[in-house]
Structure formats: structure tokens, C-alpha cells
Amino acid sequence: MRSRLYPVFKYTVIALWACFVAGPFFWAMTTSFKNANAVQGGPTYLPWVQYKPTLTGWRNIFGGAGGIDVIDPFVNSAIITIAASAISLALGSLAAYALSRYRFKLGFIKNSDIVFFFVSQRIMPPVVLVIPFFYLLQWGGLLDTIPGLVIVTVALLLPIAVWVMVDFFNGIPREIDEMAMLDGCPPFQTFVRAILPNSLPGLTVAAMFCAVFGWNDFFFAFRLTFTEVQTLPQAVVALNSSIPPWWTLSAAALFGVAPLILLALWVERYLSKGNLSGAVR
Amino acid sequence: MDGLRRHKSMFLLPGLLTLFLIIIFPLLFTIRVSFSGWNVSNPRMDFIGGTNYSAMLHDSRFWASITRLVLLAGGTVLIQYVIGFGVALLVWRNVRGRRFWRVLFLVPMMTTPVVMAAIWQTIFHESLGPVNDLLGMLGLTRIPWLTESGPALAALMTVEVWQWTPFMFLLLLAGLLSLPKEPFMAAAIDGAGTWRTFWKVTFPLMAPVSVAAIIIRLIEASKLSDSVYVLTSGGPGSSTETPGYYLYIQGLRDQQTGYSGAMSLTYLVLMIVTLTVVAALLTRAFKLKGDA
Numbered sequence: 001m002r003s004r005l006y007p008v009f010k011y012t013v014i015a016l017w018a019c020f021v022a023g024p025f026f027w028a029m030t031t032s033f034k035n036a037n038a039v040q041g042g043p044t045y046l047p048w049v050q051y052k053p054t055l056t057g058w059r060n061i062f063g064g065a066g067g068i069d070v071i072d073p074f075v076n077s078a079i080i081t082i083a084a085s086a087i088s089l090a091l092g093s094l095a096a097y098a099l100s101r102y103r104f105k106l107g108f109i110k111n112s113d114i115v116f117f118f119v120s121q122r123i124m125p126p127v128v129l130v131i132p133f134f135y136l137l138q139w140g141g142l143l144d145t146i147p148g149l150v151i152v153t154v155a156l157l158l159p160i161a162v163w164v165m166v167d168f169f170n171g172i173p174r175e176i177d178e179m180a181m182l183d184g185c186p187p188f189q190t191f192v193r194a195i196l197p198n199s200l201p202g203l204t205v206a207a208m209f210c211a212v213f214g215w216n217d218f219f220f221a222f223r224l225t226f227t228e229v230q231t232l233p234q235a236v237v238a239l240n241s242s243i244p245p246w247w248t249l250s251a252a253a254l255f256g257v258a259p260l261i262l263l264a265l266w267v268e269r270y271l272s273k274g275n276l277s278g279a280v281r
Numbered sequence: 282m283d284g285l286r287r288h289k290s291m292f293l294l295p296g297l298l299t300l301f302l303i304i305i306f307p308l309l310f311t312i313r314v315s316f317s318g319w320n321v322s323n324p325r326m327d328f329i330g331g332t333n334y335s336a337m338l339h340d341s342r343f344w345a346s347i348t349r350l351v352l353l354a355g356g357t358v359l360i361q362y363v364i365g366f367g368v369a370l371l372v373w374r375n376v377r378g379r380r381f382w383r384v385l386f387l388v389p390m391m392t393t394p395v396v397m398a399a400i401w402q403t404i405f406h407e408s409l410g411p412v413n414d415l416l417g418m419l420g421l422t423r424i425p426w427l428t429e430s431g432p433a434l435a436a437l438m439t440v441e442v443w444q445w446t447p448f449m450f451l452l453l454l455a456g457l458l459s460l461p462k463e464p465f466m467a468a469a470i471d472g473a474g475t476w477r478t479f480w481k482v483t484f485p486l487m488a489p490v491s492v493a494a495i496i497i498r499l500i501e502a503s504k505l506s507d508s509v510y511v512l513t514s515g516g517p518g519s520s521t522e523t524p525g526y527y528l529y530i531q532g533l534r535d536q537q538t539g540y541s542g543a544m545s546l547t548y549l550v551l552m553i554v555t556l557t558v559v560a561a562l563l564t565r566a567f568k569l570k571g572d573a
Contacts, residue, residue, distance in 0.1 A: 006475075010371050014382060017368055020443065021389055027411060028400045043414040095296030102289035114297070121304060123553060125504045127528045128545040131314065131538060132307030155303040158296060187288040218395040218507050223533060233393050237511060240399040253400050257392040264391045268384050 025254075032057045032250035039246050057247030061255060067248055070255055073235040077215060078259075079146055080231065084153035085210035089203065091154075092161025093169075097191055099162075100169035101177065118162040121155065126219045129155070137224060144228045152220050157210040164209060168202030169195070201270050208267045215260055232256045315542035321535065333543035342519055343544055346527045347551065353434070353523065354502035357441040362495055364442070365449025370483075373457045383454065390447035398511035401440045402427065405512075430520030433513050437521055440508055445501070449494055456490030457483075488567040496560050503552045524548045 030045060033053035044050035060067025095118070098104075104111050133152050134143065142148030172195065180194040181187075196203070221231040230238075236256050239249045315333055317326040337343060372382045389397070404410050405426035413423040426432045464486065468478045506525025509515060515522035515530065522530075528548065532541025 010376065013367070014371055014376070017364070018382065018385060021386060021447075024397065024400050024404060024443065025388075027404055031403065039409060042409060043411045045411070091296035091299055094292045098289050098292030102292075104289070104293070114293070118296075118300060121300060123500050123503070123549075123556065124304070125506075125525055125528075125545070125549060125552070127506065127525050127532065128311060128549050129304070129307045131532055131542070132310035135310070136306065151303065154299065158300050162296065188291075191292070212391055216393040216395075218393070219529075233395050236393075236396045236399060240402065240511060246403050249399060249403070253396045256396050260391040260393075261388055264387055265384060268380075268387065 028250040028254055031246050032254060034247045036247075054247075057249075057251035060245070060248040061252045068235055068239060068252065070232065070235060070252055073230045073232040074255075076146065076229050077232040080149050080153060080221075081211055081214035083146075083150045084157055084214050085207060087150070087154050088157035088161045088210050089207060092158050092206070093165045093196070093199070093203065094191070096162050096165035097169055097195060099166050101174070115162065115166055118159045121159040122163075126156075130220065130223050133220070133224060144225045146229055149221060149225055149229065149231075152224060153214050153217060156217060156220070157214055160209045160213060161206050164206040165199075165202060168199060168206075172198055204267055204270050208263060208270075211263060212260055311542045311546060314539055315546050317539040317542075319539040319542075320537045324538075326539075329539070333540045334547070336540065337544050337547060340544075342522070343524070343527060345519070346522045346524045347548070349434075349521075350503065350505065350523045350525075351555070353438065353441070353505065354499055357438050357445070358495060358498045358502055360438075360442050361446045361449045361498060362491070365446045365494075366453050366487075366491070368446075369450050369454040369457055370479075373454065386450050387447045389444050390451070392444070394444055395507045395511050397444065398440055398508040401436070401443075401508075402512055405436045427513055428517055430517055433517065433521050437509065437512055440512060441502070441505070444508075445498060449498060452490060452494040452497075453487065456487055456494075460486050492560075492563045492567055495563065496556070499556060499559060503556065 026045075030047060031039070033047055033055070034044070034051060035054045035056050038044055038051035047053040061070045063069050063071075099111050099115055104114060129152075137143040137145075137148040137152075140148070142151070176194050176198065177190055180190040185193065216233065217231075218233040218237065221229075221234050222237075225231065225234070233256065236249070236252045239245060239252055313326065316328055316330060318329040318332070319326055368386060372379055372386070376382065405412055407413060407423065407425050407428065410426075412426065416423060424432050426436045460483070464482045465478065468482050473481065504525055505523045506529060509521055509523055509526045510529070513521040515526050519527070524544070525548075528541050528545050531537045531544065
């Protein structure tokens with residue numbers, strides 16, 4: 001039944017999709033080594049052949065004249081992402097453990113309803129919350145500060161952490177808890193000593209999703225921080241205009257997305273082993 | 282197990298209370314604001330009844346943005362599902378460089394939407410971008426991608442498909458990898474071909490993962506606004522505005538705070554109702570039980 005043409009078809013489709021996926025990165029990479037002349041003459045693709053590569057764009061993002069500084073926004077983004085992810089993972093895995101192991105009943109509210117309350121927060125469009133956040137942070141003196149942005153970012157990340165971890169804990173045999181408790185371990189220690197060490201793959205996946213959504217958030221940062229705290233997406237978008245310093249924009253964009261791409265390469269082994277299939281059931 | 286009863290709330294409450302506090306005050310605030318005449322010239326929360334809501338009913342720009350979002354989200358999620366599933370099937374097994382393709386196909390989802398939208402804006406540039414250049418090489422006419430409404434929507438959809446097909450791919454590949462082997466052996470013994478095996482075995486087994494992946498993507502797509510902001514600024518005119526973007530214009534740029542509060546709550550309720558109905562329909566269509 002397998003036709004001889006099938007492999008040809010298969011590798012053609014894979015190659016086409018690969019070109020589409022990689023195309024924008026190739027374009028950004030080549031553009032980041034151009035200068036005004038190489039951009040304004042029309043599209044060119046091959047360095048050395050079609051244009052002479054320069055380091056102008058890359059120099060501009062590391063404090064060159066007429067450029068931007070990406071180091072401060074990078075540090076801000078890193079602090080906010082790491083802090084919000086850590087808080088979300090800590091609170092989220094505690095809550096997920098409780099929801100996975102114990103039965104809750106508050107009137108008609110049961111475990112599945114509580115899980116749904118967490119996960120349903122992902123439906124909330126950021127624009128619905130941003131005006132109240134603005135006034136709440138202003139009232140608390142947290143507008144345009146890192147702690148302020150960490151707090152609102154937790155609202156974005158906590159649902160993800162709970163969602164991934166509930167299903168992961170459900171997949172860990174209850175015998176592990178019972179053995180620890182028979183040894184006289186109190187519940188909290190059971191969680192820390194027996195469950196968490198067995199949860200590294202799940203925690204890694206949850207941490208990766210938190211890092212991606214935290215790092216990539218633009219809207220909250222755009223509206224809730226201004227001059228004191230600028231995040232990396234804000235810094236890159238500020239460069240985006242119709243008169244193109246495209247070489248600087250491309251260098252800044254590549255610099256801004258590189259950390260997460262490296263993270264993806266590292267975490268890939270956990271992702272494609274089917275660990276996530278539990279999380280979507 | 283009585284000692285546990287007292288502990289279980291200690292595990293749950295910190296997370297539950299945190300989320301509740303971060304979400305509930307803003308939501309109550311927005312409800313209150315939506316009944317006020319708060320705007321750029323009158324920053325007070327005076328009660329004006331349902332005036333904002335009745336104005337909204339006649340705001341064709343708002344309703345057009347809702348319709349556009351439904352078409353955009355529905356269309357791009359369908360395309361993402363078909364491509365994501367197809368590519369996942371191709372690199373599932375028996376392919377050279379399997380690991381390389383799997384990693385490569387995940388990368389766009391890791392990148393910052395606004396940052397990549399800025400790159401896409403240069404790609405779609407009418408005279409200096411590579412898309413029109415390639416069209417020219419093929420002897421086709423150049424298209425004003427970002428300055429005409431039809432092409433601008435197509436460009437926006439292309440960016441969405443590029444960014445989020447990897448997410449579908451990831452979930453569907455994870456689903457494929459965790460499928461049991463026996464049904465496939467049985468199908469092979471029965472002499473079922475590739476096509477038949479797909480429709481009779483793979484697709485039904487993948488139904489729960491498919492429904493979950495589609496719903497998750499629809500939820501995320503319903504918030505579409507960042508890439509609109511960077512790529513087209515809602516233009517030309519208001520032809521690529523989504524509710525998220527229109528609300529940003531009204532509420533934050535033009536400071537029609539009360540009015541944007543009314544619209545954002547309506548938008549939220551419409552999204553919840555639509556997504557619930559779609560989830561129920563999909564669950565029934567695939568004959569799934571429980572809460573997919």
C-alpha cells in the first residue's frame with residue numbers, strides 16, 4: 001500500500017514547513033548584519049555575496065551611539081520572569097498537590113471546580129484587568145516597579161503551574177505518599193521529601209511554560225511600567241517604526257528571543273516524551 | 282488520616298487566595314467602572330446606570346471587532362490544527378533527523394509575539410521586504426501587505442499560524458507518543474493501509490488530545506491583541522482591530538475608561554459563553570466523556 005512516492009512527499013512537506021518556520025529567523029539574522037545601504041536597496045539575503053556584513057546592529061544594542069541599551073531591560077525581564085515563575089510554581093504545586101491528593105467540598109464546590117477556577121483565569125483577557133491593576137499598583141506605590149510587575153505576572157502564570165502540576169501529581173502513585181507517611185513523615189515533609197524529587201519532569205515543563213509566558217508578556221509591562229523599569233519586549237517594540245533601523249531591530253529581537261530558544265533546546269527531552277499528554281487529558 | 286484534614290487547606294489556600302486577590306478586586310473595580318461616566322475629561326466614578334452598555338450596543342466598530350476575532354481565531358486555530366497534526370504525524374516515527382525537526386518545529390512558540398511581529402513587519406514591507414521580492418521573482422504582482430485590509434488580515438493570520446502551530450504540534454506529538462501500540466498492530470494484521478489506519482485508529486485515539494489542544498488554542502487566540510498592535514496598529518482604518526486592541530485604544534489611549542470597562546466585561550462574557558458552547562459541541566462531536 002505504501003507508495004514509493006511517499007518518502008518524497010514526506011520530506012518535501014517537512015522541508016517546506018522547516019523553511020517557513022526558520023525563514024523569519026534567517027531574515028532577522030541576515031538583517032542584523034546589514035547597514036542602511038544594504039537595507040534600503042531592496043531585500044538581500046546572502047552576506048558577502050549580496051552585501052558586506054557589518055556589526056553596526058549588534059554594536060547598537062550594546063550601547064553604541066544612536067542605538068539602545070538591551071542589558072538593563074534584559075536584567076529586568078530576567079528578574080521579573082524568574083521571581084514570578086518561582087512564586088507561581090511554589091504556590092501552584094502546593095495547591096496542585098492538595099487538589100490531587102485530598103477531597104475538598106465546600107457546599108457544591110468540589111475539586112474539579114477549584115481546578116477550573118484556576119485554569120479559567122487563562123480566559124481573562126489582560127485588557128479587562130489592566131486599568132484596575134494600574135490604579136491598584138499606583139495606590140500601593142508599585143507602579144513602574146519590578147515587584148508590581150511580578151505580582152501581576154503571577155496572575156498570568158499561576159493558572160499554568162496549577163494546570164500542569166495537578167495532572168502530573170495525579171500520575172504519581174499514591175503509594176509513595178503512603179510509604180512516607182507510614183515512616184512518620186508529616187504531610188508537608190511528605191510533599192517536600194517524597195513528592196517533589198519525583199516531580200522534576202513535571203516541574204521542568206511547568207517552569208518552562210511559566211518562563212515563556214512571563215518573558216513574553218508585553219501588554220502588562222507596556223501599561224504598568226514606563227521609565228524606571230523597561231522589559232526586553234518593550235525595548236524591542238520601541239525600536240519598531242516605519243523608518244527602519246532594521247539592523248538594530250533585528251539584533252535586538254534575536255537577543256531578546258535567544259534565552260527562550262536555548263531553554264527550549266534544553267527542555268526538549270522532557271517535552272516530546274509524552275509527559276504532556278497527561279496534562280491535556 | 283484525620284491529621285490530613287487540617288493540613289489540606291494549608292496546601293491549597295496560599296495559591297487560591299493569591300489568585301483570588303489578584304483577580305477579584307480588579308474585576309469588581311471594572312464592573313463598578315463600567316457603570317460610570319469616567320473618561321479623559323472627567324476622572325470621577327459617578328454612577329450613570331447602563332448608559333455605557335446602551336452606547337456599546339450601537340458601536341459597530343466594537344461588534345465588527347468581535348466578529349473579526351471569531352473568524353480570525355476560528356480560522357487560524359483550524360489551520361494550526363491541520364498543519365500541526367500533519368507535521369506531527371510526519372515526524373512521529375520513521376523519519377531521518379527526527380529529533381532535529383521536533384526541536385526546530387517548536388521554536389516559534391518560544392519567541393516573544395511582539396518581538397517577532399516586529400520582524401514580520403519588515404518581512405511584509407511593501408518595497409523592502411522579502412515576501413514581495415519573492416513574489417516578484419515568481420512573476421507575480423507585489424501586494425501592499427500592511428496597508429490594505431484583505432492582505433493585512435492575511436499577514437496577521439500568517440504570523441499567528443507561524444507563532445502557534447508549534448503549540449498544536451507539541452501537544453499532538455505528545456499525544457501520539459503516548460498512544461498504545463496494540464491498536465496499530467491489530468490494524469496492520471487486518472491489512473489496513475496508511476490512510477485507513479489513520480481514520481480508523483489514530484484519529485479516534487487522538488480525539489481527547491485534539492479537543493483539549495483546540496480549546497486551549499481558542500482560549501489563547503481570543504485574547505489576540507499584541508501582534509495586532511505591532512503589525513498593523515489595527516489598520517488600515519479599523520480593518521484588523523480585535524476587541525483586545527480596540528479596548529486598548531478606547532480605554533488606555535483615549536481614556537474612555539467607563540466605556541471601555543463596559544465593553545471589556547461584555548467581551549469577557551461573550552468569550553466565556555462562546556468557548557463553553559464550542560467546548561461542549563466538540564466534546565459531543567467526538568463522543569468524549571467528562572470534562573475535556
